[in-house]
Amino acid sequence: MNYNSLVVRTRGFSLSTSRLRLVLIYGIAVFVSLFLFVSLSRRGHLSNVSIPYITGHRKTDLSLPDAPFISWPLARTCSETKWTPGVVFACNNNSGGIGNIRSFILTCVRYAIAAGATGLVLPQIETRSEDDLAHLFNGQQPFSYFFDEAHFRHSLHEACPAMIVYESFEAVPNTHDLRAEPLQPKAMGLRGGCDERDLNRHTDRFRQEFDAMVARSAAEFGLPTVSEQHPRLFQPVWGVQWEWPVAKDGPAFANTFGGLLRLRSDILELGKGIVAAMVKATESRPFAGVHLRTENDALSFWPAFETQAKEFLKTLTTKKLQAVYLATGNATEAGKLRERVEEHGLRVWTKDSLLQDQAELQKRLQSLTWDQQALVDFVVLLSCSYFLGVSPSSFSMTIAAKRHLATNDGSDGGIYTRPWPVNDIGDSRSRLVGNYAGHWDDWLMMYDALWP
Ligand SMILES: *[C@@H]1O[C@H](CO)[C@@H](O)[C@H](O)[C@H]1NC(C)=O
Ligand SMILES: *[C@@H]1O[C@H](CO)[C@@H](O)[C@H](O)[C@H]1NC(C)=O
Secondary structure (H helix, E strand, C coil), X not given: CCHHHHHHHHHHHHHHHHHXXXXXXXXXXXXXXXXXXXXXXXXXXXXXXXCHHHHCXXXXXXXXXXXXXXXXXXXXXXXXXXXXXXXXXECCCCCCCXXXXXXXXXXXXXXHHHCCEEEEECCCEECCXXXXXXXXXXXXXXXXXCECHHHHHHHHHHHCCCCXXXXXXXXXXXXXXXXXXXXXXXXXXXXXXXXXXXXXXXXXXXXXXXXXXXXXXXHHHCCCCCCCCCCEEEEECCCHHHCCCHHHHCHHHHHHHHHHCXXXXXXXXXXXXXXXXXXXXXXXXXXXXXXXXCCCCCCCCCCCHHHHHHHHHHHHHHCCCCEEEEECCCHHHHHHHHHXXXXXXXXXXXXXXXXXXXXXXXXXXXXXXXXXXXXXXHHHHHHCCEEEEECCCHHHHHHHHHXXXXXXXXXXXXXXXXXXXXXXXXXXXXXXXXXXXXXXXXXXXXXXXXXX
């Protein structure tokens, strides 16, 4: 082998090496683009189904009225709790419509966990008078008047097995003729400098304050140390419903805790029946849901009919929404808004008009009370394409906040959704007409105490 042939051979070898490299690079490029193409084209398909091991809970639509209860955030909190046998909570002193009652029960259960209560009396629902809507204490109904009892018991047990739900005061063992002690958590701790409507800023100290109060009062009245043999019943007073700062528990807890209170199944079904009727009536076109809040118990500083009507129309026109589902508890007022909206070429339906030729559903709807019928609207308004409501109606606020969980806000939708924006614009799915200038006077602090 001479020098020349070596050069040639080496050159030949080096030539084939660079060709090989080219082929390799080309091959990798083809492979990578094929892979990208395949995975991108499957993505649309994938995003429609929930694949828990890929997406975690991000694909679970928590805005739906029958969304599954995701228990791990509550379970985590309960697993960190030191429980005190014999401490029992009752959450019966709620009142109002679904927004207020839901918030009362959730706040009360949240305090019960913070207190380490091993017992919870199944909450009763305070009804209101149908003749005088502002009369809010008209006698109590069982939990199932609004909510799914089996779902509540099961979900709470799964997340917080240490907390036992009792049917009634009397069902708590060893109570004899024990009376419920009113509990006012906001009064525990100094509140210097803030508006009385401010949230409870001392929730992180609540447990210490609560334990100290329990010990102090036992010493004062000569009671035995609280235990299973000597239980004590605590009843958070009316007013606690808008005071727990939900953000303190983190977004995962804040966005899932409300799932404990699912509406009872016949009401969910009725709501779905009305959504189906609406979809049919509008030939599957997008429809707006509007909550007109002008019933005679509306408070004077809330937006008046004129403001609501004008602002609703403005948004409906801008969003080019032609069909409207109208929810309100007053037929006269509904007629007024319908007339106004239809003048502009839009069409308006209500639950009653949609069920006109569905006798069976209509009968079921009419057998419900005023506040129960509002739950049916609640379901429909969660399901519409765009929602228009009123601030600070807790009914509207709860719907908007719950719908917000499906906005895929940022890259962390679902349980990690950031809170509802408290302004006149809202989000891509809802707007609440109202006054937003005064944090206290316009009751905006309620948004910080609301579990969607
Ligand atoms: C429930 O709340 C009302 C209104 O604040 C009050 O009058 C009543 O005493 C409360 N009842 C209990 C048992 O706390
Ligand atoms: C319904 O609205 C009319 C006025 O449009 C009012 O006179 C009446 O009190 C309202 N009723 C209820 C229950 O809100």
